[in-house]
Amino acid sequence: MEETSKAVNSRRRTLMESLGFGRMSVPVGLTERLEHVRALDRVVVPVAKTIRRRLPSGSALRDMLHGVPTGHPLHPPLATISLGCWTATAVLDLIDVDPRASRAVLATGIAGAIPAAAAGITDWSMLHLEQQRVGFVHAMVNLAALGLYSGSLMMRLSGRHQAGRALAFAGLGAAGLGGYLGGHLAYRMAAGPTHAEPTTHLVPLGWHDLCRLWDLPDGRPVSRRLGYINLFVLRHGAQVKVLADRCSHLAGPLHQGRLKLENDEACVVCPWHGSTFRLEDGAVVHGPATAPQPAFEVNIRGDGIVQVRPREV
Template identity: 35%
Template sequence: MCAYVKDPRRMDTICARTEAQDHFGARSMKGCQLWPPPAGPITRPGHVVLPQTCCGIRCFARVAYVSTSAPGNPRAGVGAWADRGSAVLPHALARPRWPRDRTESSDQRIQIARVGYCQRMPAHTLPRPLVDAFERARVLDTPAQAIAKRVRQLLAQPTLKQAISGTWLGHPVHPPLTDVVIGSFLSASLLDVIAPRSGGTAARRLISVGIAATLPTALTGISDWADTELSDERVRRVGLVHAELNSVALLLYTASLRARRHDRRLSGMLLALAGATALGFSGYLGGHMSYVRGVGVNQTAFDPGPPQWTAVLDSTELGDGQLHGTDAEGAPVLLVRHDGGLYAIDNRCSHRGCLLSEGKLEGAVITCPCHGSQFDVRDGTLVRGPATASQPLLDVRETNGRIEVRAATRG
């Protein structure tokens, strides 16, 4: 979640402060504080607040309204925007929002609280309208859901699923495989430009390598996508377009290879160029899913846990062999008693963020209810995929009848 605020007269918006953000939402939000001029307190709409720097953004605020219901302690709605000279690019909200009751002031200080949800890309990004259109295209849901369901059925065997997901590698297999495909295809097109006469043989071989690498790349990618689309409709839609563009690129490069083998080099070059165009935009959508929507990202990467001991549960509420999901200052925590020991690990599955507290505990092993990943609750170790990362371990103790946790202090 981002703290977005917006001046209704301008299109510029800013993220005032974000901590620990991913596509499932923020775990910690403190906001950005701005101070008005020393000339007096906030008394009227239109009052401009002195600029302050917040998270690298030079901020301004303008009072939208002032409530007189609390004399001496006015409450105001504030719009804020980034200085046009800011090194941090402004972002756009999914729809305009005015902070009103989410923004408060007390005497001379304005506290900008959480207002909006960080859903879109930088406003100036050229492909943004098209990507937004894909994300809103509900017509893509039916075919995408049918394909994803079939993929999950075909890849249900645990050993196969682990191999495809990258459990053995420590991170998803799909990203490095895409480098082989994109690198081979684009290198062939580059040879067409810089060595049109002497690079023909090398270009054909590179295209052949790219075609051969397409199958494992597509298999690992569609597996990751099928695991995510149930919880993220935007990934579902964009992923389908991504796959379709990859198919178009594959057909174009295959046709290019066929043309080259029949000595139609110019046709082969043009077909490869068209394939590179489709591949380039497909790669952009792949990056959007990974870095904007968080597909394949370790969902616990920003869950360090509270730095200080924090009470989360009465000791009497957790019996041996029981598990309990709770929250410690925004960090999801799973508490487990096993064989007289008390353990605490991150409750958000590192694979796709499902809550482990809703899973099944067998001995010291907890099974994720969504995709079947298994973890040892004693130390968070990954036992079985498709997850690729272990669960973060938290320090835990019992004091005065309360269970307390904090971020792990040991390696």
């Protein structure tokens, strides 16, 4: 009997594999395993906690490092500066130009790595645990790259150009691996892009009936479904504010968040990592979110039906 069930399972596995299920490239498979290495938590959890304590929620420095003023995460463009400079260093080393040129480009990459690391660590401290595990290894590999490039610069400054070049090529390998892990975080684990509902694609133009005004509790946010998406809905007397419910940072449920006044404006604070959005228009007041919450215009019909439509930007 057991033999039979083993044979069936094996046949099923072979069929699924032949259909392409369960296949993935070796690097992706290894990185996905990294997401579940709990042994990393002994370092990841306390380090993330310390960073969050040192950069308290709502502080101007933390918002700046997240990229709130620019509306995009700051880490990716800063990291690109270093990666670009270090790639250029390899090219200059290969074509054997004036060593001062490769030194200058290499040093620019080192200088760019410091703010990139500060922004990256700040974002990292606000991720889910699986993302933090991969992010931690990404940071360690990049730290190794930074060390190799710093050593390379010192070698070059002391006249040992060959050793300097060798260290730089080793650094490029480490930086490449770090970049791959960063790509996994961004594209496979969605750390960085907005998670707010893309309302323009999912909600057709025009007014949509949502619910009855008096069915909404007063002063307490609730979630209501509109077609494919969930909405954050807050009634205050006869006024209603509506935003997309999935937080743009990592899809936390905004209707479970806390309401607060920030500069005399009503805001909601995401229950997961504390991103703060203005109720009026969904603008980001504090990160880690950098993308605004899609906001909706509200119309209350004479018979008390609340209608909504995506706010025009």
